[in-house]
Amino acid sequence: MLRQTLALLLLSTAVPVMAQNLAAPAPAATTEQPSRLFGGADLFGLEIADSPQISPDGARVAYVRKSGDVMADKMRSAIWLVDVKTGEQVPLAGAGSQFAPVWSPDGKRLAYVGAEEGGAPQLYVRWMDSGATARITSLPDSPSSLAWSPDGKQIAYVMHVPGEPTKFGAAPAKPEGAKWAEPLEVIDRVTYRGDGGGYLKPGFDQVFIVAADGGAPRQLTFGNFDVSGPLSFAPDGKTLVLASNRRADWEREPNDSEVFALDVASGALTQLTKRYGPDHGAVVSPDGSKIAYLGYDDTHQSYQADVLYVMDRDGANAKALTAGLDRSIEDVQWAADGRSVYVAFDDKAVRKVARVDLAGKLTVLAEGLAGGGLDRPYTGGSFSVSKGGVIAWTGDMSGGVRPANLFVGKRQMTQLGETLLGGKTLGKVEPLDVTASDGRKIGAWLVLPPGYQAGKRVPLILEIHGGPHTAYGPVFSSDDQLYAAHGYAVLFTNPRGSTSYGSDFANLIDKAYPGDDYTDLMSAVDAAIAKGVADPDNLFVTGGSGGGVLTSWIVGKTDRFKAAATQKPVINWISEALTMDGTGFTSRYWFKKQPWEDPMSYWTRSPLSLVGNVKTPTMVVVGSEDFRTPVSESEQYYAALQIRGVPTALVKVPGASHGGFTARPSQSAAKASAILAWFDKYRTEAGKAK
Numbered sequence: 001m002l003r004q005t006l007a008l009l010l011l012s013t014a015v016p017v018m019a020q021n022l023a024a025p026a027p028a029a030t031t032e033q034p035s036r037l038f039g040g041a042d043l044f045g046l047e048i049a050d051s052p053q054i055s056p057d058g059a060r061v062a063y064v065r066k067s068g069d070v071m072a073d074k075m076r077s078a079i080w081l082v083d084v085k086t087g088e089q090v091p092l093a094g095a096g097s098q099f100a101p102v103w104s105p106d107g108k109r110l111a112y113v114g115a116e117e118g119g120a121p122q123l124y125v126r127w128m129d130s131g132a133t134a135r136i137t138s139l140p141d142s143p144s145s146l147a148w149s150p151d152g153k154q155i156a157y158v159m160h161v162p163g164e165p166t167k168f169g170a171a172p173a174k175p176e177g178a179k180w181a182e183p184l185e186v187i188d189r190v191t192y193r194g195d196g197g198g199y200l201k202p203g204f205d206q207v208f209i210v211a212a213d214g215g216a217p218r219q220l221t222f223g224n225f226d227v228s229g230p231l232s233f234a235p236d237g238k239t240l241v242l243a244s245n246r247r248a249d250w251e252r253e254p255n256d257s258e259v260f261a262l263d264v265a266s267g268a269l270t271q272l273t274k275r276y277g278p279d280h281g282a283v284v285s286p287d288g289s290k291i292a293y294l295g296y297d298d299t300h301q302s303y304q305a306d307v308l309y310v311m312d313r314d315g316a317n318a319k320a321l322t323a324g325l326d327r328s329i330e331d332v333q334w335a336a337d338g339r340s341v342y343v344a345f346d347d348k349a350v351r352k353v354a355r356v357d358l359a360g361k362l363t364v365l366a367e368g369l370a371g372g373g374l375d376r377p378y379t380g381g382s383f384s385v386s387k388g389g390v391i392a393w394t395g396d397m398s399g400g401v402r403p404a405n406l407f408v409g410k411r412q413m414t415q416l417g418e419t420l421l422g423g424k425t426l427g428k429v430e431p432l433d434v435t436a437s438d439g440r441k442i443g444a445w446l447v448l449p450p451g452y453q454a455g456k457r458v459p460l461i462l463e464i465h466g467g468p469h470t471a472y473g474p475v476f477s478s479d480d481q482l483y484a485a486h487g488y489a490v491l492f493t494n495p496r497g498s499t500s501y502g503s504d505f506a507n508l509i510d511k512a513y514p515g516d517d518y519t520d521l522m523s524a525v526d527a528a529i530a531k532g533v534a535d536p537d538n539l540f541v542t543g544g545s546g547g548g549v550l551t552s553w554i555v556g557k558t559d560r561f562k563a564a565a566t567q568k569p570v571i572n573w574i575s576e577a578l579t580m581d582g583t584g585f586t587s588r589y590w591f592k593k594q595p596w597e598d599p600m601s602y603w604t605r606s607p608l609s610l611v612g613n614v615k616t617p618t619m620v621v622v623g624s625e626d627f628r629t630p631v632s633e634s635e636q637y638y639a640a641l642q643i644r645g646v647p648t649a650l651v652k653v654p655g656a657s658h659g660g661f662t663a664r665p666s667q668s669a670a671k672a673s674a675i676l677a678w679f680d681k682y683r684t685e686a687g688k689a690k
Contacts, residue, residue: 036425037450037485040669043374043478044068047416048403049394050077050371051099051382055107058386059084060128062092062101062110063394063406065416073666079112082406082413084390089414092126093133102146109212111136111146111155123157125212136214145229148212149237156209156231156240161219163203190251194581195628196657207231207242207262220267225250228257230281234313235288238264241272243280243293252584259293259315272315281306281331285338289313292332292341302513302589303469303499303506308332308343308356321360326502336387344369346379346500349443349473353383353391370396370475371404375662376463376544377445377477377492378470379500380404400429400447400474401481425450427484429474434493434527436520443494443501444524445472446533447480449487459683460534461488462525462561464543464550468497468513469506479662482672488540488679491528495520511592514553514605521550522558536560540679544568544661545629549607552637555618556610563682565619565675568629568658571637573602581627611640617647619678621671623656649678 045068052063061082069076077099079092092098096116103110108128114135115121121142126133136155137143143157166186174180185199193199205226210217221227225246232241245257246269259282261270272291273279277298282291291313294306305328311318322329327345334341340357342365351369354362371394372380381404383393394404397412402421406414427447434442449458461483465472472492480490494501495517497509509517528534541561543551548569555564570576574595577586587594595602603609618641622634634650641648651674653667662668 034423036423038421038424038426038478038481039485040482040673042420042424043665043669044070045417045420046374046403046478046665048371048374049406049414049416050404051101052384052392052394052406053101053103054084054384054386054390054392054408055103056105056387057107058388058390059107061392061406061408061413062103062112063392064099064101065414068665070665073664075663075665079110082408084408084413087413093131094124097121098124100144100146102148104148104152104212105150106152109152111148111212113143113146115142123155123210125155134214136210136212137217139217143208145231147229147231147233147240149209149233150235151237153212154209154237155212156207156220156233158205158227158229158231159208160201161203161206162201163224165202190584191254191582193627195626196659198625198627207240209264220262220264221269222267228280230283232283232291234261234284235286239284240264241282241284241291243278243282244269246271254582254584255298259291261313272311273318277304279309283332283334284313285334286336287338290338291315292334294329294332300589301507302510303497303503305503306330308341310341310358321356321358322362324360325362328499331382333383333385335385335389342383342385342391344381344383346471346473349379349471349494349500351379351381351395351473353393366391366393366395366407366409368395368397369393369404370473372475374403375477375479375668376465377472377475377480378465379473379475396475398476400445400476401426403476426481427490428452431474432491432524432527432531434520434524436496436523438516440496440505440520442496442520442524443471443498444527445474445492446528446531447477447484447490447492448533449484449489452489452533455532457532457535459488459538459540459679460525460528461490461679462521462539462541462543463490463492464521464541464547465492465494465498466543466545466547467499468509468517468546468549469499470546471498471500478668479672482669483676486676486680488676489528489533491524491534493521493524495524511590512605513590514550514607517550518553518557521554525560538562538683540564540682542567542675545658548629552607552618553610555616556607556613559615561616562684563617563619563679565621565678566634566637567621567671568623568626568661569607569620569633569637570629571608571633571640572606574599574606575636576629576633577602579630579632608636608640611637611644614641614644614646617678617682619649619651619675621651621653621675623653623658623661625655626658626661628658 047067050064054061077097079098098114101112110126114124123137141160145158147156166188207220208217227244240262243257257278259273279295282293296304308322308329329343331344340355352367354364369381372378381394432444434444539561542565544567548566551566620634620638638650
C-alpha cells in the first residue's frame, strides 16, 4: 500500500528549462609566462566525452561532456548535440547537470536526466524540431535506465522506492518543543551500506512508467527485491524485459539475478532464465522474437567473464555466442535487422566494438575506445549504433595524451581540452616489453617526463591498478601526467590477474592474491631499468585499492623502493571481509572458506602479516567515507608502521568514497601533490628535480 500511495504522489509537471550559461571564469591576468608543464590547476580545465547516443537516422549524436567547475570544485555534466554531417555542436539548454540521454524511436525527441542545484534529478524531454524542453517528473530520487516505448508515448525507468525501517521498541514520548537526540537506527540487512551511497536507506529499486508528455507515473514492480536495468520494450509495447534477483535468500546470494518479462498492464513477472549465476543486460530484438543478454555460470572463481547469449522470447533455446572469445562482454545493442548484436569488450588492454551474428561470428568494427575516467589509465568507453549501422563512440587516438573524445565511424567529432592541453608539453606514453619470470608476456607502458632524452635515467614510479580484475591501457591519466611533469617516469602494467587477456590469465591469482602478480611487477621494473629509463637508485611505488594491496605487499617483500604510497588498501583480509560494503563477496570469491573456518589463509595473504619486514617509508592515503576498503584498513597499517618506527603519514581525503576518491578536482590534485612530496623527500640527490 505504501508503494502504491507513493506512486500516486509522484505527480509530474511541465517546467520550462532556463538557457545554459556557457561563460567560463576568465583566467587572472598575469605578466608571467605560463608553465607548459601539466599541473594540478589544469585538472579544472580537463574535459571528457561520455555516453554517446546517435539518433536513429544517424544524423545527430547526443553525448555527455564532463568538465571541471573551478568554483564548485567538481566535474559538471552537460549534454551536447553534434551534427554528424557538418560537425556543428550545440549545447542542450538547461541549468545544472544533464546526463543519460536517450532518443525516442522516431528521433524527434530526446529524453534525459537533469538535476538543478540542490534538487533531485528529474526526467526531461526535448522536442528537437522546436527546441522546447519540459520537465516530465517531480521525483524524490533519481530515475535511471530510461527506455522509450516503441510508439514513443511512454518512458519507463527505475527508481528507488523508500521502505519502512526496522524498529525495536520505542523511546518515551517527547515533550513538545524538547530537543532530543536522533532516534535509534536498526540495521538488519546483510549488505547495509554502499560505497558512494553511505548507509543504505530502507527500500528497493522498482520500475515505473510515465507518459512522455507528462502526467502521474505508475509503479510496475513491487516487493522486497531490487530491479536492475537496462529496461527493454518488446515491439508491441506490452512487455518490458529486465533483470532481478528474486530468490528468498537474495541477500546471501547476490550474484544470482535472472531475466524476467514484465507485463506492463498487469505487472505480472515471468522468469525467462534459470541457472546459478548472474543473467542481466537483456535487450529484445527489433522483431520481438529473441532476447540477447549477458551472464555466466557462477563457479565462485574470482574472475568470470560475461558471455553474450541469445534466447527465444519465452526463454527457450538459449545459445552462447561468445563462449569461444574468452573476453568479458559489455553493452548489448541489437542491429536494426535483428540478425546480429553489437557489443563492446576489452582485448589486451584495448576496448573494441564488434558485431556478433547469430551464429557467433564476430567482426571488430571500432577499437581504441576510452573514457574510463581521468585520474588513472583504466580501459573504458561507450558506444551506440544508428539504424543504418553507424557507430558513435568515445575514444582516444592521441597516444594517451588527450582524454576521450567523440568519434562517429572513423571521424573524430570533438577536440575536447585541446585549447588547454595543446599548450602543454605532456609525457609521452610508450609500450614497454616485459617478460615475466615464467615466460609470460605482461602488458606494460611507460609515461616519460616531458622533454625526456633517450638514455637518461630518471626516477621511476611504479603505479599499480586496482581490481585486481581490471586493466590499464595506453590512454590519458591525469595522475601519471602530474607525476611525469615532476620529473618521474611512470610505469603502469597489467600483471597476472588483469582482465582483457583471457580467463586463464585473470584466474592465475584465483584464491592466491596477492602472490605471483608481485613477481610480474618486479619484472616490469627490471625491464624499465634494462631499457635505460629507470634509475635503480630512485624507485618508488604507489597504487590504489588492489594496487594499494600490492603496494603494501611489495614493501613487505623488498627494500628496493625508496618510498611508497599505498592508497585505499586492504591490509587485513579478515577485517576487510567483515566490514566492506559487500560483506559476502571477499569470503566467497577470493577465499575458499569463511574467516573463522580458515583464519591463516586470510592472514598469510594480508599485507599486515609482512609489516615486520617493512623498512620503506610508506604513506597511507584513504577517503574518509570509503566503505569498500574501509578507513579502518588504512588506520591499521598506519598504526603498525608507527609502532615499528617506519616513517609514515596518514592522509585522508575528506568526504571521499572509494569510487569517488578523486571526484573533486582540488582533492585529486592535492592527493597527487602529497604523494609527490613524499617521494621527493626520499629521492637521492642524483634524482632530485632540477
